[in-house]
Amino acid sequence: MQPLGHGAGVSQPLELPRWLDLFVLPAFNLTLALLACGVLVMIVGHSPAQVLVLLIKGAFGSRIGLSYTLYYATTFVFTGLAVAVAYHAGLFNIGGEGQAMLGGLGTALAALALGDTFPAWVVLPAMLAASMLAGVAWAAVPAALQAWRGSHIVITTIMFNFLASALLAFVLIDVLKEPGNMTIESRSFGPGAKLPGVHETLAWLGIDWPRSPLNLSLLLAVFAAFGVYVLLWKTKAGYALRAVGHAPEAARYAGIRPRAQVMWAMAVSGALAGLVGMNEVAGVHGRLLLDYVVGAGFAGIAVSLIGRNHPFGIALAALLFGALYQGGAELAFEIAGFSRDMVFTLQGLIVLFCGAMAQVAAPTLARIWSAWQRRREARAAAAQS
Amino acid sequence: MTSTQRQSLPVTAPLAVRMQGIHKRFGAVQANRDVNLNVAAGTVHGIVGENGAGKSTLMAVLYGSYRADSGCIEIDGRPARIQSSEDAIALGIGMVHQHFMLVETFHALDNVLLGAEPHWHLPRARSRLRTRLEALMHDTGLQVRLDLAVEDLPLGERQRLEILKALVRGARILILDEPTAVLTPQETEQLFVTLRRLRERGTTLLLITHKLKEIIALCDSVSVMRAGGVVLDCPIRETNVDALAQAMVGRRVQIGREDAAQRGAPVAAAKPRLLEARHLRWRDAFGVPRLDDVSLTLHAGEIVGVAGVSGNGQSELLDALAGLLSPQQGELVLSTIGTRRFTPQRWLAPDIARSLGIAHVPEDRQRRGLILAFDAWESAVLGYHDLPRYGPGLLMDQHAMRADTAAMMALYDVRPANPELRCSKFSGGNQQKLVLAREARPQPKVLLVGQPTRGVDIGAIEFIHARLRALRDAGGAVLLVSSELDEILALSDRVLVMCGARISGEMQIADCSEASLGRLMSGSQLEQAAP
Numbered sequence: 001m002q003p004l005g006h007g008a009g010v011s012q013p014l015e016l017p018r019w020l021d022l023f024v025l026p027a028f029n030l031t032l033a034l035l036a037c038g039v040l041v042m043i044v045g046h047s048p049a050q051v052l053v054l055l056i057k058g059a060f061g062s063r064i065g066l067s068y069t070l071y072y073a074t075t076f077v078f079t080g081l082a083v084a085v086a087y088h089a090g091l092f093n094i095g096g097e098g099q100a101m102l103g104g105l106g107t108a109l110a111a112l113a114l115g116d117t118f119p120a121w122v123v124l125p126a127m128l129a130a131s132m133l134a135g136v137a138w139a140a141v142p143a144a145l146q147a148w149r150g151s152h153i154v155i156t157t158i159m160f161n162f163l164a165s166a167l168l169a170f171v172l173i174d175v176l177k178e179p180g181n182m183t184i185e186s187r188s189f190g191p192g193a194k195l196p197g198v199h200e201t202l203a204w205l206g207i208d209w210p211r212s213p214l215n216l217s218l219l220l221a222v223f224a225a226f227g228v229y230v231l232l233w234k235t236k237a238g239y240a241l242r243a244v245g246h247a248p249e250a251a252r253y254a255g256i257r258p259r260a261q262v263m264w265a266m267a268v269s270g271a272l273a274g275l276v277g278m279n280e281v282a283g284v285h286g287r288l289l290l291d292y293v294v295g296a297g298f299a300g301i302a303v304s305l306i307g308r309n310h311p312f313g314i315a316l317a318a319l320l321f322g323a324l325y326q327g328g329a330e331l332a333f334e335i336a337g338f339s340r341d342m343v344f345t346l347q348g349l350i351v352l353f354c355g356a357m358a359q360v361a362a363p364t365l366a367r368i369w370s371a372w373q374r375r376r377e378a379r380a381a382a383a384q385s
Numbered sequence: 386m387t388s389t390q391r392q393s394l395p396v397t398a399p400l401a402v403r404m405q406g407i408h409k410r411f412g413a414v415q416a417n418r419d420v421n422l423n424v425a426a427g428t429v430h431g432i433v434g435e436n437g438a439g440k441s442t443l444m445a446v447l448y449g450s451y452r453a454d455s456g457c458i459e460i461d462g463r464p465a466r467i468q469s470s471e472d473a474i475a476l477g478i479g480m481v482h483q484h485f486m487l488v489e490t491f492h493a494l495d496n497v498l499l500g501a502e503p504h505w506h507l508p509r510a511r512s513r514l515r516t517r518l519e520a521l522m523h524d525t526g527l528q529v530r531l532d533l534a535v536e537d538l539p540l541g542e543r544q545r546l547e548i549l550k551a552l553v554r555g556a557r558i559l560i561l562d563e564p565t566a567v568l569t570p571q572e573t574e575q576l577f578v579t580l581r582r583l584r585e586r587g588t589t590l591l592l593i594t595h596k597l598k599e600i601i602a603l604c605d606s607v608s609v610m611r612a613g614g615v616v617l618d619c620p621i622r623e624t625n626v627d628a629l630a631q632a633m634v635g636r637r638v639q640i641g642r643e644d645a646a647q648r649g650a651p652v653a654a655a656k657p658r659l660l661e662a663r664h665l666r667w668r669d670a671f672g673v674p675r676l677d678d679v680s681l682t683l684h685a686g687e688i689v690g691v692a693g694v695s696g697n698g699q700s701e702l703l704d705a706l707a708g709l710l711s712p713q714q715g716e717l718v719l720s721t722i723g724t725r726r727f728t729p730q731r732w733l734a735p736d737i738a739r740s741l742g743i744a745h746v747p748e749d750r751q752r753r754g755l756i757l758a759f760d761a762w763e764s765a766v767l768g769y770h771d772l773p774r775y776g777p778g779l780l781m782d783q784h785a786m787r788a789d790t791a792a793m794m795a796l797y798d799v800r801p802a803n804p805e806l807r808c809s810k811f812s813g814g815n816q817q818k819l820v821l822a823r824e825a826r827p828q829p830k831v832l833l834v835g836q837p838t839r840g841v842d843i844g845a846i847e848f849i850h851a852r853l854r855a856l857r858d859a860g861g862a863v864l865l866v867s868s869e870l871d872e873i874l875a876l877s878d879r880v881l882v883m884c885g886a887r888i889s890g891e892m893q894i895a896d897c898s899e900a901s902l903g904r905l906m907s908g909s910q911l912e913q914a915a916p
Contacts, residue, residue, distance in 0.1 A: 234783075236775075239763070239770055250755065253747055253753045254767045255735035255739065255768055374410070
């Protein structure tokens with residue numbers, strides 16, 4: 001088990017005040033990322049201001065745009081939380097992609113089995129349970145290999161992503177595809193298996209809202225984020241989990257069994273990733289497709305990183321990613337010559353500055369902060385004398 | 386007025402090191418505050434101080450690991466800009482760290498070679514270096530077997546290798562950080578002979594230590610640091626152990642053996658037996674015996690000291706008794722709460738041990754005793770977090786946890802008494818007091834303690850010792866593992882000595898002396914153990 005970045009570092013003991021660390025530093029990073037993006041956009045020959053305005057407008061400027069942003073963000077919340085829970089137990093779960101695929105498979109199997117005969121209040125909970133269980137099952141094998149055999153979880157979860165995509169293709173093509181259908185997909189689910197969209201729910205409440213893929217999984221994501229927060233910081237189980245993640249030796253000393261913690265953290269992680277199936281399969285497509293995860297599992301790593309592995313931060317980071325997806329799509333549509341690849345590049349820059357290089361500016365910030373404090377103390381001392 | 390004039394030490398020899406007005410702060414902590422240090426060439430200069438007094442920071446500044454916020458350094462009378470340890474090495478400064486910086490699987494020779502290869506062709510580099518090292522060993526008396534892997538060398542020899550490594554890189558100023566922490570009394574003696582010889586050759590030595598006796602025995606002059614500044618700076622002949630201790634903590638301290646009157650009555654066999662381990666054997670993954678037929682008994686109301694050079698099975702013994710390690714042979718009988726018998730098939734587990742009234746203050750408080758990234762209140766319930774009083778169900782009763790932590794901090798004088806502060810921000814002594822508070826406050830029947838005062842300042846040592854005695858006087862049994870003989874002698878009622886994974890001797894405290902224990906520790910059993 002490799003604890004990530006919690007090592008008792010012997011580097012310069014730099015400690016920023018919490019508010020600097022949690023708010024100023026990310027804001028600074030985001031600004032830096034946007035500046036870098038601006039330079040790039042200028043080089044390509046567009047106006048950075050125009051691009052930024054269009055991006056924000058596309059993501060938040062209309063009800064339909066906002067709906068899409070939230071729909072994307074829902075998926076990123078699930079995969080981001082999945083990474084974060086494992087991270088707190090000292091595990092790097094890169095298998096969100098595969099676990100999400102299995103989650104969709106589980107959702108679909110439950111929907112196909114029950115959707116035609118039972119009412120929604122039976123089918124939907126069953127689909128929910130199936131999506132999570134399938135994610136758990138897919139995460140459990142690498143977890144067990146890690147706990148009992150010491151196979152590194154990074155390697156095994158990566159390999160399980162490939163296995164998942166092969167399994168999904170096999171099940172779809174050989175089992176679920178209807179004869180005569182040329183596209184690789186299952187038949188459409190029965191009426192009981194459709195998770196209501198937000199526009200349907202709001203219409204039922206008498207509010208008019210444009211049609212979009214945004215569905216009630218959004219509420220699920222909010223519950224999941226809150227649940228992860230309570231689990232990690234308010235329950236004894238979360239305490240044990242974080243203890244193992246931060247200091248495996250200390251946890252063992254405390255009578256916490258690391259193996260059980262590995263299993264249990266990966267189970268929660270897999271279940272969260274599996275929920276992607278609810279958003280995509282149950283909420284949008286209404287049938288099982290081949291590629292509904294499309295990298296969301298990997299994006300979850302960046303989301304968790306940028307959100308500092310905290311549910312609240314993850315919600316914000318997921319929103320940022322959702323906005324980038326939705327606003328980026330608008331951009332490619334609005335500006336001639338601004339290709340989809342350009343949008344990916346901008347997204348990459350933001351991940352680079354806010355995620356991978358999140359701590360690069362920390363020492364400078366700490367120096368400025370301590371110099372400022374020194375000045376303030378000196379002034380206080382001068383005022384006293 | 387310069388600091389040289391302020392000093393009582395008349396400067397006769399030229400200064401090898403002169404640090405002036407050094408300031409260094411980390412966040413809110415002022416680690417060095419206007420520090421002046423003058424070390425005459427060819428002398429041994431001691432630097433003592435409590436934990437967190439700023440000794441290590443000052444040396445890190447001198448060795449280029451940290452950059453000072455302000456102040457200047459002169460080496461051999463010339464202003465020096467030391468920005469990295471490469472700069473320091475180029476100026477002839479060498480450092481021997483407390484934890485050796487050696488590659489254990491490399492031969493001694495290759496360890497010296499690493500990073501300072503005199504030729505790109507390794508065989509040629511080796512032969513050149515060997516010639517130089519052999520001459521150096523001859524001159525200094527630092528004998529090291531160059532062709533053995535470091536992992537096969539005893540600790541004293543590894544240390545000599547570290548010194549050689551620094552010297553061969555041209556060190557004329559040598560910083561030694563707690564050099565005797567891992568050595569037997571005999572090895573310490575040998576080290577001192579070597580260091581005196583180095584001084585005669587003109588090497589300037591800076592010695593950081595907690596052990597005041599060593600300062601008196603070896604140094605020519607001494608600086609005492611407290612709270613980031615130098616509070617005493619004088620030649621050694623003008624001071625003594627008591628004066629140094631007082632300068633370090635700012636008050637008088639009393640550490641040492643209790644009077645016979647204070648000490649509880651000698652252990653009578655009639656006192657109830659709480660723990661009995663019989664014939665424990667454990668081999669590590671490489672088949673090396675780490676516990677070899679170890680038996681011991683703990684009675685209520687006694688402190689049993691386990692003396693020995695680090696790495697002779699004491700840690701494994703503690704782990705076995707705490708349930709962290711399951712031996713391959715032997716048995717354990719606990720008569721703390723009812724009587725339970727444990728065999729290797731079903732060995733004790735840490736949570737069972739706690740439920741049976743066995744508490745454990747681990748040797749490594751930073752990796753085991755605490756979780757540095759946790760807040761103090763979170764670490765203060767480590768191992769006890771499942772107790773019903775910290776919440777009946779799944780949720781933690783954080784209010785109860787915080788209240789208990791505040792009570793522990795008040796009772797054990799943990800400073801700052803802030804349950805919300807992150808564990809890594811407490812000094813070593815206060816971390817240790819927090820661990821001890823957690824383990825000793827519930828009044829365990831048996832307390833297993835490993836190195837309770839390692840790296841802890843003198844004021845806290847006094848306090849920790851008093852707590853251990855109090856627990857003993859209340860009828861608890863304490864098993865004390867320590868590599869500090871002074872500590873063993875100060876606290877124990879009975880002493881076991883471990884050497885080579887075995888118990889090499891057992892003595893009542895009245896029969897113990899540093900010399901007799903030292904012989905048992907090094908395995909030369911000239912003296913038969915007392916019956």
